[in-house]
Amino acid sequence: MNTIEKALTERKNIYNGMAGTISGRLIDVRKQGIKESLDGFQNIAHRLEEVATVRGIQFINDSKATNLNALWYALESMHSPVIWLAGGQDPENDYSIVAPLVQEKVKAMICLGADNSNIVRFFQDIIQPVFEAREMHAAVNIAYELGDPGDVVLLSPACASFDLYDNYADRGARFKKAVYEL
Numbered sequence: 001m002n003t004i005e006k007a008l009t010e011r012k013n014i015y016n017g018m019a020g021t022i023s024g025r026l027i028d029v030r031k032q033g034i035k036e037s038l039d040g041f042q043n044i045a046h047r048l049e050e051v052a053t054v055r056g057i058q059f060i061n062d063s064k065a066t067n068l069n070a071l072w073y074a075l076e077s078m079h080s081p082v083i084w085l086a087g088g089q090d091p092e093n094d095y096s097i098v099a100p101l102v103q104e105k106v107k108a109m110i111c112l113g114a115d116n117s118n119i120v121r122f123f124q125d126i127i128q129p130v131f132e133a134r135e136m137h138a139a140v141n142i143a144y145e146l147g148d149p150g151d152v153v154l155l156s157p158a159c160a161s162f163d164l165y166d167n168y169a170d171r172g173a174r175f176k177k178a179v180y181e182l
Helices: 011-026 031-039 068-076 099-105 117-123 136-146 168-180
Strands: 049-054 057-061 082-086 106-112 130-133 152-155
Touching (some): 057 136, 057 168, 068 082, 068 099, 082 136, 099 106, 106 117, 106 136, 117 130, 130 136, 136 168, 152 168
Parallel strands (some): 057 152, 082 106, 082 152, 106 130
């Protein structure tokens, strides 16, 4: 079966769709039923959620990406230069796992958190420029100023949100609000 529409262009959704298709066929679910399910797939909020395109810059909310594995999938699915909004309550991540992908895909980084020292220290020699912000509006505005048409601003923090926000959904909602106010 071919990849179904834009919603399944993320690699993780393709993998999940393939697993669901195989599982469905094993229990004799009709191919048409599987196709209809995949055609109707809707990505959920805060998981590579397309928020808006402003002045040719696409803003994507992946606030649910609170670990390096989720960040890897998000970056891997990007096909345009990325301005990465990262950080939060850092569990002392080993960022070397994502460093090659970050170096390949990210053109600028904005760290959003109460203590960005670990993530800044790791990436400051890999990405230039690196900025810090203490609140979402500032981070989004910096990203907007850095962005060029065709770029993607990706909120994919790789960290928990509890240093500045109630949870990942609160962080994602504030991102969307800041984008809408551009």
